[in-house]
Structures are given as C-alpha cells and as structure tokens.
Amino acid sequence: xxKNIIILFLVPFFFSSCEKRKFEFDxxxxxxxxxxxxxxxxxxxxxxxxxxxxxxxxxxxxNAEIESVSIESIAxxxxxxxxxxASALLVSGMAQLGNGSPQIFNNFPISLVGVDIPFVGINSxxxxxxxxxxxxxxxxxxxxxxxxxxxxxxxxxxPTAGQRVHVQILIQVKGNVKYTNCEDALPFMGADCS
Amino acid sequence: MKSKKIIVSVCILIFAISxxxxxxxxxxxSKYTQENGQGYMQxxxxxxxxxxxxxxxxxxxxxxxxxxxxxxxxxxxxxIPDSKKTFEATTEGFFExxxxxxxxxxxxAAESVEVDGNGGTTYVFxxxxxxxxxxxxxxxxxxxxxxxxxxxxxxxxVGINEELGDxxxxxxxxxxxxxxxxxxxxxxxxxxxxxxxxxxxxxxxxKASVINAQVSRNVMLxxxxxxxxxxNSNLDIKYTNTAEDTEISFKLKGNNKxxxxxxxxxxxxxxxxxxxxxxxxxxxxxxxxxxxxxx
Numbered sequence: 001x002x003k004n005i006i007i008l009f010l011v012p013f014f015f016s017s018c019e020k021r022k023f024e025f026d027x028x029x030x031x032x033x034x035x036x037x038x039x040x041x042x043x044x045x046x047x048x049x050x051x052x053x054x055x056x057x058x059x060x061x062x063n064a065e066i067e068s069v070s071i072e073s074i075a076x077x078x079x080x081x082x083x084x085x086a087s088a089l090l091v092s093g094m095a096q097l098g099n100g101s102p103q104i105f106n107n108f109p110i111s112l113v114g115v116d117i118p119f120v121g122i123n124s125x126x127x128x129x130x131x132x133x134x135x136x137x138x139x140x141x142x143x144x145x146x147x148x149x150x151x152x153x154x155x156x157x158x159p160t161a162g163q164r165v166h167v168q169i170l171i172q173v174k175g176n177v178k179y180t181n182c183e184d185a186l187p188f189m190g191a192d193c194s
Numbered sequence: 195m196k197s198k199k200i201i202v203s204v205c206i207l208i209f210a211i212s213x214x215x216x217x218x219x220x221x222x223x224s225k226y227t228q229e230n231g232q233g234y235m236q237x238x239x240x241x242x243x244x245x246x247x248x249x250x251x252x253x254x255x256x257x258x259x260x261x262x263x264x265x266x267x268x269x270x271x272x273x274i275p276d277s278k279k280t281f282e283a284t285t286e287g288f289f290e291x292x293x294x295x296x297x298x299x300x301x302x303a304a305e306s307v308e309v310d311g312n313g314g315t316t317y318v319f320x321x322x323x324x325x326x327x328x329x330x331x332x333x334x335x336x337x338x339x340x341x342x343x344x345x346x347x348x349x350x351x352v353g354i355n356e357e358l359g360d361x362x363x364x365x366x367x368x369x370x371x372x373x374x375x376x377x378x379x380x381x382x383x384x385x386x387x388x389x390x391x392x393x394x395x396x397x398x399x400x401k402a403s404v405i406n407a408q409v410s411r412n413v414m415l416x417x418x419x420x421x422x423x424x425x426n427s428n429l430d431i432k433y434t435n436t437a438e439d440t441e442i443s444f445k446l447k448g449n450n451k452x453x454x455x456x457x458x459x460x461x462x463x464x465x466x467x468x469x470x471x472x473x474x475x476x477x478x479x480x481x482x483x484x485x486x487x488x489x
Contacts, residue, residue: 022304023304023321023323023324024304024305024306024321025320025321026306026318026320026321070308070315070316070317070318071314071315071316072287072288072289072311072315072316072317072318073287073288073289073290073311073315074288075288105313119288120288121287121288121289121290122288123290123312124312124313125312125313125314125315126313126314127313127314128314129314130313130314130315131314134314174287174288176316176317176318178306178318186329188325188326188327189323189324189325190304190323190324191304191324
C-alpha cells in the first residue's frame, strides 16, 4: 500500500520527461556603417554590406527556421571633423541593390551644432528602400542571396549649399530576425515541434 | 529507473536554465533594454519568489525538547494566470510612431506581436515561452528541537557548464513553537522565518524570505495545517546584449506579499505526504514527500 502511494506520487514527475518544444526567438540586428565625407559641395559616399557582415552580426542556431526579417529603424549620427564649414546638412540615402536603387530617405536635415551629434532617428523613411534592405538581409539569412549591396549617402551643406563638409557619418540600421527552434524543455512549455 | 530519475531532475532544472542560457535569454529579450524588460520579466520574479517560499512546513507541531527530524522532497507548482501572460509595452528606440500594445510576458504566448511603423518599418515585441506553470523541486531537512525550536535547511548545487557555472540554492529557516507555552490549546501554533538564496552562475541571483504564523491540528492519520505569511523576493538578471555590446541587468521585486496557506499531511508512520495550496498574488500548489521521526 505504502509503496503504491509513493509510486502514485512520483508518477507525475516521471511523466514530465524532456522533449523537444518549439520556441520563437526574436533576435535584434544592429548594422552600423561609417562614412567619412571631406568634400566641398555635393557629396556622395558609399559603403558595401556583404552577407558575412550580416551573418557575423547574428548568431542563429543551425536548425533554426527563419520566420521573418524586419527593419525597425534607421538612424544617423554625425561627428564634425576639422575645418568643416557647414552648419547643417541635407542628407539622402539610397540602397544599391543590384536589381534596383530605391531611395531610403530624402533630404533629411541635420543640424551640426556641437561636435558629436548623437543618433537621430530618420522619421521620413521611404518604404521601397527599407523593403529593399529587408529583402537583402532576409535573402542572406535564408541563403537565397549572397550578392553584396551598398548604402549610398549623398547630400550638401544647408542652408548655404556648396560649403566644405568634413564629417563622419554613421548610419545605424536596426532590425529583427524572427526564428523558431526546437529546444529541450518541459512538455508544458512552448509549442509542438511537429 | 535511475536514468529516468536523472532525466526528470535535468528537466526540472532545464526550465530555469533555458531561461537564463546566455544565447537564449538574449534572443528572447535582446529588444528589451529599457522599461519593457521589467514588464516582460516581472512574472518570472513573482513565480520564483512564490515557489521558493512554498512548502517550508507541513505541520506546526514542534517538540519542546528532544530529537525530531524530517527529510523529504518538496515540489512547488506556480500556475501562471492569464493576467501574468501579457503586459502593456511601448515601442522603444527610434521606431515611429511610438505605439503601445498588449504583448506577451516571458510566460506569455509563443508568438511575437508586430506593429507597423512609418516607411515600411516594423517593431517586434518578443514572444513568450508559453508557460502554464513553473515547477520547483528541492530537498529539505528539518531538525529539532531545542526548546520548541527547529531548523530547516534546503540545499543543492549543480554544475552546468563553463559558460553558465553552477546552479545553487541554499535556504535556512528557524521556527519556534508558540503552543508549547500554553496548555490546553486545541491546535499547534508556531512562527517561522525562512531565507533563501538562488543563483545560476553570474547570470541570475535571487533572494526570497518569508515570515509566517503556522497552525495545525492532528486528526487520526491526518494533520490539517495552514498559515499566514509575509514575504519578499528579489530576482536579478544580468546578460550581455551582443547586438549592441552592452550589459543589460534587471532588478526585479516579486509582487507576492501576503500568502495564505492551507494543506493536509497524510501520516503513514514515518512517511509523510503533504499537499497545500498557497493563495497569493502568484498562487502555488505544493506537495511534499518525506520521512519524519519524532513528533
């Protein structure tokens, strides 16, 4: 009798054996590109982003199933360098994707008051450009695309055009990679792996 | 049977470990570096505190003087209510427009919530683990009695790996019989204080304490017991957000303050089987199996 009671008590624990359960993970992606501009008048600088740049910034388990990739924000930061004459800039961004060159943002104004301008979110993003970057990153992660792409920054001094611009521009692309993976867990966690 | 027991033990630990495994926790909450992180993690702090402070007694009867001991295993189950599966979060960072939404906590739905923003952007509020209950199992020793006072100890230490370090729990508690000072009381009454520390390497550190008044009465093979407790718990979580190369830490305080306990112990000679329910902000069902000698 006693033995049966003890067994009855322990049974629920033995049933709680490990099994593979599916979990969703949302991994932050943070890409930063640096541009040095030392030019008088209209400027244009480009930085290339490769598949390995993206993959190195992420740590995704081998068996993970990629659900989606999204771009959350694009921000810009400027450090004013020696002999810069511009008090403000109008900056545009363009994605060179190989199969198209959609604009990411157009004539975004940045005041160069002080030496280091902290990151400012670009609130006038253009969906075509953002979508283009998203598709490239998704292609890299899913292994369907390996061709590099570029983000080109162009602009001029403002309100007086044609001044010497000597600055370091940082472009920050923040995104999210949603993936699912089966992990060892208790049966009352996560979802079925099937 | 031995291997099955090992699997069970590992599974029980896996819950805690899977929550704090460096990569996993980062992938779950790397988005939450600010206030949302507190809301996301808060139910975890509540569940940890509630389970730690459960199952500490199964009777209020303490001998005045003489050897009395109990050695057993205590299992606690915090059932996660729906109210602890979502919280109100606001988009962070440079995402525009700033948007508020009801999103999963760490115990919430295993699906993220997405909000569309300007210019093709999307903000993702991370998914939860879809957890319906949090189990906690620990060995416990209670030994006494010196002038109606006994000591309760809980301890385990398991090395996981180099990255995580050790999972450690240490708990002590002391309680004193009040009823020994009064004749003709129909019930046993005791007061106790218990303090517990738990850690997983440098990633998680938790503390919980409870002070309680306990009452029990023996009826044939059964001991009916209950109590009222005041408790506190803290859970600190620290990890590195590699996407931004920053160290994130959350200091969480459990919401549980007052708990009512009601339970019954089945006394089969030295074998004690007990079940109790703890009603609080985060309620807990608790069961114990052990061997007791003495009163």
